[in-house]
Amino acid sequence: MMVLLYIAITLLTFVCMEAVTWLTHRFVMHGFMWYFHEDHHQPKYQNTFERNDIFFVIFAIPSILLFYFGVDGGVNYLFFIGLGVLLYGISYFLVHDVLIHQRFKWFKKTKNKYLIGLRKAHKVHHKHLGKEDGECFGMLFVPFKYFKI
Numbered sequence: 001m002m003v004l005l006y007i008a009i010t011l012l013t014f015v016c017m018e019a020v021t022w023l024t025h026r027f028v029m030h031g032f033m034w035y036f037h038e039d040h041h042q043p044k045y046q047n048t049f050e051r052n053d054i055f056f057v058i059f060a061i062p063s064i065l066l067f068y069f070g071v072d073g074g075v076n077y078l079f080f081i082g083l084g085v086l087l088y089g090i091s092y093f094l095v096h097d098v099l100i101h102q103r104f105k106w107f108k109k110t111k112n113k114y115l116i117g118l119r120k121a122h123k124v125h126h127k128h129l130g131k132e133d134g135e136c137f138g139m140l141f142v143p144f145k146y147f148k149i
C-alpha cells in the first residue's frame with residue numbers, strides 16, 4: 001500500500017506546485033523580484049537565457065534538498081514530494097518555455113485543446129508588459145474560457 005501512498009504524495013505535490021507557482025508569479029515575480037522577471041515580459045526577447053531563468057534555480061533547491069533527505073536511511077515520503085516538484089518543473093518548462101515561448105521548436109503544431117488553451121491564456125498574461133495589472137498567473141490550470149474555441 002505504500003506505493004499508492006507515494007503516488008498520491010507525488011500527485012498532490014504536483015497539484016500544489018501549480019498553486020505555489022501562481023502565488024510566486026503573482027506576488028514574488030510580479031512583486032519584489034520583478035527585476036528578474038521583467039525581461040521575460042519584453043516582447044521579442046532573443047537571448048538564450050533570461051534573467052527569469054533564475055526561478056528554475058530557485059525551485060530546484062527545495063527539490064534537491066527533498067531528494068537528499070528523502071533517501072536518508074531508505075526512501076521516505078520526502079523523496080516523493082521532491083519528485084512531484086521535479087515533475088512539475090519539467091512540465092512547466094515543456095509548457096511555458098517550449099510550447100508557448102518556443103525556446104525549442106518542439107510540438108509547434110499541436111491540436112490539443114488543452115495545450116492551445118494554456119497557450120492562449122499565457123499570451124494574455126504577456127499582453128501586460130508591466131509589473132501591475134497582470135492576469136493568468138497560472139500555467140497548467142487556467143480559466144475554462146480559454147479552452148473554448
Ligand SMILES: [Zn+2]
Binds near residue numbers: 030037
Ligand atoms: Zn509574469
Ligand SMILES: [Zn+2]
Binds near residue numbers: 101126
Ligand atoms: Zn511567459
Ligand SMILES: [Zn+2]
Binds near residue numbers: 134
Ligand atoms: Zn505579467
